[in-house]
Amino acid sequence: xxxxxxxxxxxxxxxxxxxxxxxxxxxxxxxxxxxxxxxxxxxxxxxxxxxxxxxxxxxxxxxxxxxxxxxxxxxxxxxxxxxxxxxxxxxxxxxxxxxxxxxxxxxxxxxxxxxxxxxxxxxxxxxxxxxxxxxxxxxxxxxxxxxxxxxxxxxxxxxxxxxxxxxxxxxxxxxxxxxxxxxxxxxxxxxxxxxxxxxxxxxxxxxxxxxxxxxxxxxxxxxxxx
Numbered sequence: 001x002x003x004x005x006x007x008x009x010x011x012x013x014x015x016x017x018x019x020x021x022x023x024x025x026x027x028x029x030x031x032x033x034x035x036x037x038x039x040x041x042x043x044x045x046x047x048x049x050x051x052x053x054x055x056x057x058x059x060x061x062x063x064x065x066x067x068x069x070x071x072x073x074x075x076x077x078x079x080x081x082x083x084x085x086x087x088x089x090x091x092x093x094x095x096x097x098x099x100x101x102x103x104x105x106x107x108x109x110x111x112x113x114x115x116x117x118x119x120x121x122x123x124x125x126x127x128x129x130x131x132x133x134x135x136x137x138x139x140x141x142x143x144x145x146x147x148x149x150x151x152x153x154x155x156x157x158x159x160x161x162x163x164x165x166x167x168x169x170x171x172x173x174x175x176x177x178x179x180x181x182x183x184x185x186x187x188x189x190x191x192x193x194x195x196x197x198x199x200x201x202x203x204x205x206x207x208x209x210x211x212x213x214x215x216x217x218x219x220x221x222x223x224x225x226x
Contacts, residue, residue, distance in 0.1 A: 015056065016048045022068045037063055045164045096121040099141045115161060122158075134220060137162040142174070144183060144222075148198035149179065153183060157224035160216035172219040177212065183219060 012020060023030055030048065037060050046052050054076050056064070065072040095211035098118030122141050129135050140186040145159040152172070153159065161174050173186045175196065189207050196206040196213070 012048065014077060015061075018053075019044065019064065020048055022064075022070065024066060028220050033064065033067075036067065053147075093126050094123050095126050096123055097139045097141055098165045099158070122160075131222070133160065134160075136192040136219065138164045138217075140217075141219075144224075148200045149183060149185075149201050150201040153219075153222060154224055157159065157222050159183065159219045162220045163217035167217075168215065174216040174219060176214040176216055177208065181216070186213075186215065198199075 020030075023033060030044040034041050034043040034045070037043065039060075047056065056075055061072050061075045062076055086184045088182045097104055099120040099122060101119045118140075120139075126135070129137070139160050139162055141158050141160055144155060144159060150171075161175075168186075168188075170187045171185070172183065174181065174183050175186060176182075177196070182196065184198060186198060189195040192210050193207055194210050194213050196208065198205070
């Protein structure tokens with residue numbers, strides 16, 4: 001086949017130089033390659049000489065890559081991104097959860113302070129909360145004090161407490177017993193009684209009448225130092 005008169009590969013860069021080199025190595029004209037793509041005969045010659053079009057269409061790159069037996073990326077501008085851009089953050093994509101200035105005892109028992117004022121916030125992705133089933137949760141964060149829930153919860157850990165009203169079920173809860181705020185595994189003990197269980201076996205279970213305990217919320221997440 002006769003090769004079309006073209007610029008030398010040395011004066012070109014990127015996919016234009018690569019396409020010219022491939023056509024010369026294969027001994028096929030740019031006009032023939034243009035017809036292979038269903039384009040007019042001067043399409044690829046204009047692409048190489050005049051930079052028009054600025055880049056090859058994805059389908060054209062794929063057809064040429066198959067013809068030459070090379071990777072499609074060899075005919076793509078390096079500044080083009082091969083990955084999908086992440087979606088833009090939508091307004092309201094974050095939820096601020098208040099950190100309350102109090103601790104839930106995981107030890108002998110901590111007395112409640114005078115108030116529950118937020119002194120800081122944690123910021124959580126609304127999408128992440130939805131993935132955890134917490135999109136409608138009434139969340140607040142408090143710290144763990146003591147060692148009775150080790151190794152599950154350690155002294156100084158931060159826990160998310162869901163205060164949403166819901167039917168009781170066994171699990172890790174923050175509870176108020178008198179003037180004491182505690183984090184315990186709460187289980188039904190039958191006949192209107194509740195067992196407050198520690199994870200640390202050094203602490204014996206505490207069994208009380210259900211009406212003596214106020215369940216503040218269920219612990220749904222923890223964070224802390226490693």
